[in-house]
Amino acid sequence: MAKAKLQTLRGMYDLLPETSAHADHLIATFKRVVEAAGYGRIETPILEDTSLFVRGVGNETDVVAKELYSFTDRSDNSVSLRPEGTAGIVRAYIEHGMVSLPQPVRLYSVGPYFRYDRPQAGRQRQFNQLSVEIFGEVAPSVDAQAIILAERYFRQLGLDGVTLQLNSIGDANCRPAYRKALVEYLSENSSKLAEIDRERIKTNPLRVLDSKEAKTKAVLAHVPQTLNYLCADCQKHFAGVLEYLDALEVAYELNPLMVRGLDYYNRTVFEFYGQREGAQASLGGGGRYDTLVETLGGTPTPAFGFGIGLERLLLEAEAAGSLPQPDTGKSVYIVSIGEPARMASFKLIEELLNANIAATGSVDRDSIGGQLARASKLGVPYAVIMGQKEVQEGTVLLRDMSNTAQESLPLNGVIKELSKRFS
Numbered sequence: 001m002a003k004a005k006l007q008t009l010r011g012m013y014d015l016l017p018e019t020s021a022h023a024d025h026l027i028a029t030f031k032r033v034v035e036a037a038g039y040g041r042i043e044t045p046i047l048e049d050t051s052l053f054v055r056g057v058g059n060e061t062d063v064v065a066k067e068l069y070s071f072t073d074r075s076d077n078s079v080s081l082r083p084e085g086t087a088g089i090v091r092a093y094i095e096h097g098m099v100s101l102p103q104p105v106r107l108y109s110v111g112p113y114f115r116y117d118r119p120q121a122g123r124q125r126q127f128n129q130l131s132v133e134i135f136g137e138v139a140p141s142v143d144a145q146a147i148i149l150a151e152r153y154f155r156q157l158g159l160d161g162v163t164l165q166l167n168s169i170g171d172a173n174c175r176p177a178y179r180k181a182l183v184e185y186l187s188e189n190s191s192k193l194a195e196i197d198r199e200r201i202k203t204n205p206l207r208v209l210d211s212k213e214a215k216t217k218a219v220l221a222h223v224p225q226t227l228n229y230l231c232a233d234c235q236k237h238f239a240g241v242l243e244y245l246d247a248l249e250v251a252y253e254l255n256p257l258m259v260r261g262l263d264y265y266n267r268t269v270f271e272f273y274g275q276r277e278g279a280q281a282s283l284g285g286g287g288r289y290d291t292l293v294e295t296l297g298g299t300p301t302p303a304f305g306f307g308i309g310l311e312r313l314l315l316e317a318e319a320a321g322s323l324p325q326p327d328t329g330k331s332v333y334i335v336s337i338g339e340p341a342r343m344a345s346f347k348l349i350e351e352l353l354n355a356n357i358a359a360t361g362s363v364d365r366d367s368i369g370g371q372l373a374r375a376s377k378l379g380v381p382y383a384v385i386m387g388q389k390e391v392q393e394g395t396v397l398l399r400d401m402s403n404t405a406q407e408s409l410p411l412n413g414v415i416k417e418l419s420k421r422f423s
Contacts, residue, residue, distance in 0.1 A: 011125025044088035056087035058263030081114035094298035103136025128310035138302035140240030158322035166270035178229035225256035274316035284308030333375035334361030337387035
């Protein structure tokens with residue numbers, strides 16, 4: 001009986017070298033942008049107590065109710081793979097007494113998350129996010145600064161077509177009145193809603209606003225809007241956010257149906273969209289979550305944050321042609337011909353690497369044609385050729401791969417010569 005073919009689990013994927021290099025570019029650019037703005041890196045465990053997400057994200061959200069990877073460990077504890085980053089970072093903020101640090105505390109994170117979701121392009125069950133969190137400041141300028149930070153990051157990646165949508169969903173003072181009006185409207189039109197959204201009227205009515213069902217979208221055309229139910233403080237806060245964005249001429253669109261998919265959000269919520277079509281056009285977003293620290297047992301602390309999906313961003317950057325090509329402009333391939341040159345070539349590769357010159361080669365291969373063909377495919381500018389004659393004379397042949405011109409150099413001078421050319 002033939003053995004079953006081993007392959008990745010559904011919704012998981014392998015990050016291959018070329019894509020990995022592109023991902024590294026996106027991450028390095030993100031780190032440069034946020035660190036310049038005063039953010040420090042934090043990384044929390046991939047595995048957390050399940051109650052963290054039940055309390056923090058919300059037991060009625062799809063993320064917890066339907067998509068959480070949970071299991072009982074060998075100590076009979078219920079643990080879960082993290083489905084998002086904010087709850088874990090809030091836990092760390094409380095646990096390590098970061099409330100005693102000068103506020104606001106600005107943190108960023110880069111890492112993998114897990115949701116048992118329906119896989120499609122840009123949405124996997126294991127995915128990566130670039131995120132920032134700001135603790136200890138309630139001013140609308142903080143919301144605007146974070147939004148502008150994300151917008152600056154997209155610009156530095158060369159993604160000029162990214163658009164911004166935002167909304168305010170109020171707070172504990174004004175949301176009950178809106179929730180009541182929303183439930184009344186949805187109940188009156190429940191027969192016209194998709195089945196999944198009829199169920200949400202009782203459990204999480206705000207999630208209906210984010211529905212992707214065509215039947216529900218038609219009903220939402222005339223749904224009550226959150227902006228019409230804001231209390232005076234929430235109105236003032238949101239007006240301040242817009243004022244700061246206008247001052248820097250940041251383009252945006254108000255989206256009264258935007259609520260985000262997690263229970264902890266209040267007041268400002270926002271989302272960035274790329275130019276690709278379909279449900280996966282969203283590149284990331286976030287908002288204010290002023291009650292989450294207290295909900296998880298900490299001192300009442302205002303907070304704001306956002307996350308950007310790395311996989312979706314890769315697709316967007318690829319479509320925009322803004323990903324860098326591999327840099328092989330400062331590397332060399334060592335060609336070894338015959339047994340006498342094998343050890344000399346092996347040593348030369350290591351000496352080049354010790355001198356911080358990128359170098360590779362296949363010292364156990366005898367075919368000069370095959371080795372030069374590989375050097376050409378790798379795109380290196382130079383090949384260093386060593387055969388029996390060169391070993392005896394203490395020389396090498398330096399080959400310019402762009403025009404096949406060759407010159408003889410002393411073996412003990414090739415590192416100096418390559419360093420000079422690469423500088």
